[in-house]
Amino acid sequence: MDFHAEWFAAAPAAAACFILFCCLCAAARPALRVLRVRPQAFGVLLCFFAVFWSLDAGTGSGLHYHLLGVTLGCLMIGAPTVLWLVSLFLLPHMLLNAGAADLAVLPLNALALTLPAAAVSAGLRFAERRFLPPNLFLYIFVNGFFAAALGMLATGAAVLALVSQSPAFADADLRTRSFPVFFLLGWGEAFLTGLFAAVFVAFKPHLLATFDDNRYLRRSNSIWPSENQP
Template sequence: MPLFARSLFKAPWGRLKDSEAMNVWLGMVVLLTVIWSLKAGVKPGLAFHLLGATVFTLTCGPHLAFVGLCLVLLGVTLNGAAGTLAYATNALLLAGVGVGVAYLFHRLASRFLPPHFFVYIFVNGFLGAAFSAISVGFAATVFLSLSGAYTWEYLVSDYFPYFMLLGFSEAWLSGMLITLFVVYRPNWVATFDDSRYLANK
């Protein structure tokens, strides 16, 4: 493996072999590319799909999650499901905001809440995923309104409320996957530490 790739995967996944870390990371990129291709929309530019940013962030760390989601968006864009000229904007809104909110939520929970297994699962996996999806929806609503694509009134009444429902779906899926990963493959989850969340409990 090239030195760059080795250093890239050693930083967040020091406990894993490089080949296993790369397989997990690439597998998540492929899986999310399929999930992002399954979307619904009400009007041009107003599409909805599951995000997966929280699972990616908790599993790989924020840096690899952002790079991975940008690759997911690149695959979706090359497949014709997203506008080529809007790639940078979509990457900032979907990958940047999604990963940023998920990681901020994780850091705040680690700092202010007790280090308990169920706190990690429910706060990071469920609540963090919901807030991440809703934050992406709010950021997209503000951007579309400021760009003049749609009016603020229309977006708030007919676009943003769907992200509240999407947040519930995102929370359920992300929480389930993080629970399975932590129980059966805890070494895949870079932000989970056995000594912190399980020792002396």
């Protein structure tokens, strides 16, 4: 979803600018490291963002929606680099679609579109590694499919929580009119993320920073623990 400057007061926009600046500073070193080690993944994900975000859909409430690609980005280059990439990508995206006047809310937009999905991705990836056996299909379905679907729902909840505070939507029933859209988008996001994760695992595993050959490709790995016993 693309925010517009007239939706928000100056105070939350300024606070978001400070928070984004601090987050980008903290993420600068790991992002540069990834850019040096995985420049190809950086370019591929940038192309995905261009395609995902061009699939724009609107509703009668005046809001417009698009796919994210953030979960796939977290698998490919990690959350710190994704935050940098989304922030940089939003600049031309907002200029082309809304104009320079809306750049004031770019930090708020970047945080809302990145942090919820990245947090869900990190949480599920930790749970998958901590509580589940090291199985290839679990990596794809948990970290790809389910993380993308839940990440889209979390993003929708965060975005609508912010927009609902705007006087421009004071009379709009966003919970019943807009939030169901994120359920539909979640299916598309989950399918594409899981699909590309599977393709990369099969043909280009070096594009996935979170994929470990030693963990997921050992012949003894199985979903059922009893099958791993000699």
